[in-house]
Amino acid sequence: MKPSQYSVIEKTSDGDKQDIVFLTAKADNLLDISYQIPPLLKENTIVISATNGIPPWYSYLQNETIGRFSFNTKPRQIFINNVGAERIIGAVIERSVQRLGSCQILHSFGSGYRLGELDHKSSERLLFLQDILQKAHLSAIISNDIHRDIWLKLIGNVCLSPTSVIEEKI
Amino acid sequence: MLSDPRVKEEMLSLANETEAVGIKLGVIQLGDFKIDNFFSLSESKLAKHEPSMPQDFRAGKPLEIHRIIEVVIMLAELKDVEISIPTVHSVHRRLIKKIKK
Numbered sequence: 001m002k003p004s005q006y007s008v009i010e011k012t013s014d015g016d017k018q019d020i021v022f023l024t025a026k027a028d029n030l031l032d033i034s035y036q037i038p039p040l041l042k043e044n045t046i047v048i049s050a051t052n053g054i055p056p057w058y059s060y061l062q063n064e065t066i067g068r069f070s071f072n073t074k075p076r077q078i079f080i081n082n083v084g085a086e087r088i089i090g091a092v093i094e095r096s097v098q099r100l101g102s103c104q105i106l107h108s109f110g111s112g113y114r115l116g117e118l119d120h121k122s123s124e125r126l127l128f129l130q131d132i133l134q135k136a137h138l139s140a141i142i143s144n145d146i147h148r149d150i151w152l153k154l155i156g157n158v159c160l161s162p163t164s165v166i167e168e169k170i
Numbered sequence: 171m172l173s174d175p176r177v178k179e180e181m182l183s184l185a186n187e188t189e190a191v192g193i194k195l196g197v198i199q200l201g202d203f204k205i206d207n208f209f210s211l212s213e214s215k216l217a218k219h220e221p222s223m224p225q226d227f228r229a230g231k232p233l234e235i236h237r238i239i240e241v242v243i244m245l246a247e248l249k250d251v252e253i254s255i256p257t258v259h260s261v262h263r264r265l266i267k268k269i270k271k
Contacts, residue, residue: 027237052222053237054245065196069248096219108219148202151192155203157238158188158258159181160212161223162265165233168224169171 017042020129024093027053031075034082046125047083050091050113052157054150055079057088061118062147089129090146091115092153094139112139116146172213181209183257191246191253227269235265 009015018040025033030051037047049055056079059070080088095110112133117123126142133140143149171177185205192198223233239262246253 027234054241147197151197155188164224165227
């Protein structure tokens with residue numbers, strides 16, 4: 001992508017309203033970041049929540065599963081109040097990149113996203129996202145159970161990430 | 171890491187315990203997570219790519235502990251879930267100790 005095709009801003013209040021917002025920050029920062037989202041939103045903005053771990057919205061609309069045990073928690077309320085539940089698309093990132101330096105990124109494997117509605121239904125906007133991501137040469141698999149896919153990735157993260165810090169080897 | 175039987179055994183326990191919590195919550199079903207596939211894929215992936223958590227650790231950055239590991243502990247302790255996850259607790263304690271060093 002050429003520099004003329006994007007801009008970098010420090011505060012979301014300095015930016016324009018967006019059609020699509022990708023949240024790809026560290027999982028533990030997702031709640032704090034949600035306070036900065038409203039200036040980017042218009043009526044039909046799609047917010048793709050694509051972090052590792054369990055996001056604050058995870059139990060929303062899941063009254064048959066996790067919602068039975070984990071009710072309307074404060075982090076969930078805050079995130080949904082800031083972003084709007086109807087805007088959220090859940091996502092799992094299926095590619096690995098590593099920052100090697102200030103201007104160098106190593107792409108190791110994988111090529112895109114797994115995307116799903118919070119109610120697990122298909123939708124026009126999922127097909128729209130799949131289309132534009134594929135045009136950008138990113139894979140986009142539509143998930144019929146994004147909660148399942150997020151938990152399966154979580155199992156891998158719980159296995160690998162803490163252990164690789166404790167053991168100091170990969 | 172996966173060539174060390176002790177570490178691999180612990181990772182297997184971490185996977186089993188996190189899987190059990192997910193099954194009890196109803197978000198996954200038994201058999202959804204295939205540990206053998208995961209280990210073989212991880213071996214080939216880890217040869218090319220280091221997970222972000224150890225990169226962040228070396229860089230002195232905050233680690234994604236809460237929404238990756240503490241959330242599993244919190245959910246396992248919920249009333250009517252109550253799954254025993256001793257390995258997750260042990261790894262969490264050692265991780266916190268390591269960070270504080």
